[in-house]
Amino acid sequence: MGKTIVEKIMSEHSGKDVKAGDLTIARVDAALLQDGTGPLAVKQLEGMDLVKAANPDRTFIFIDHASPSPRKELSNDHKTLRAFAEKTGVKLFDVGEGVCHQIVAEHYINPGDILVGADSHTCTAGGLGAFATGMGSTDVAVAIALGKTWFRVPETIKVNIKGKFKKGVYAKDVILYIIGKISADGATYKALEFTGPAVKAMSISERLTLCNMAVEAGAKTGVVAS
Structure with a gap:
């Protein structure tokens, strides 16, 4: 495996x-x-x-x-x-x-x-x-x-983000939406692994924004494959 x-x-x-x-x-x-x-x-x-x-x-x-x-x-x-x-x-x-x-x-x-x-x-x-x-x-x-x-070693939740953002939608909006879906303790002591076409298209600053707020869902960390 x-x-x-x-x-x-x-x-x-x-x-x-x-x-x-x-x-x-x-x-x-x-x-x-x-x-x-x-x-x-x-x-x-x-x-x-x-x-x-x-x-x-x-x-x-x-x-x-x-x-x-x-x-x-x-x-x-x-x-x-x-x-x-x-x-x-x-x-x-x-x-x-x-x-x-x-x-x-x-x-x-x-x-x-x-x-x-x-x-x-x-x-x-x-x-x-x-x-x-x-x-x-x-x-x-x-x-x-x-x-x-x-x-x-934390378990991992894979977060697959697809599609393109409309004008005025940013990485901060995406992570707030994800937290709203899984709740403020929905990822407690887990790692959120962000992946998918939308993530691959993100700038480094946008990826940092996603991971910055992983803790707001209780996560041990957020990570994006380099």
């Missing part, structure tokens, strides 16, 4: 054959934190005496949510992230340097990669054919320090 895109990526990164439902430890190609979730991850690493990054060139911290800081508590969080970046050598994108999902997609993610992020919309990068998923700050912290983390 053939494998889904997600099963292929997970198998390659686990060093063994895995299928939907399996628990596995997989190598992580890239990880991201943002200023809303990153301070907790840093505190977890400090508490575990693991203030390091296994792959600093592909570990990214973004100060892009409360940016610029509206109050002193958040300013202190920003200082924590800057200090962590300086100590570990990870890449820091400071105030005004860009939004995490856009920067990562434009410069750092390749088809077949695994990206984890302490942000629910990390799945955006699935539009490039990567397995990209949001995780809790602690899980992402471990992935940063060790270069690997645990996963349950």
Whole structure:
């Protein structure tokens, strides 16, 4: 029996054959934190005496949510992230340097990669054919320090999109329609694999839009074959 895109990526990164439902430890190609979730991850690493990054060139911290800081508590969080970046050598994108999902997609993610992020919309990068998923700050912290983390390989829902869009209809309308059909929890811990003639005709930005909102249906990730 053939494998889904997600099963292929997970198998390659686990060093063994895995299928939907399996628990596995997989190598992580890239990880991201943002200023809303990153301070907790840093505190977890400090508490575990693991203030390091296994792959600093592909570990990214973004100060892009409360940016610029509206109050002193958040300013202190920003200082924590800057200090962590300086100590570990990870890449820091400071105030005004860009939004995490856009920067990562434009410069750092390749088809077949695994990206984890302490942000629910990390799945955006699935539009490039990567397995990209949001995780809790602690899980992402471990992935940063060790270069690997645990996963349950998700089942896949194939979403075959046909036809041509009428004028004024965009990828955002398509994913909202799909979510309306399957509900806000209709794909919980599953992967939405978008395929079909309409998807093949989409631009990269449209594919990123589809995958960005997969989480709004409860999905672990959205993915488009590259």
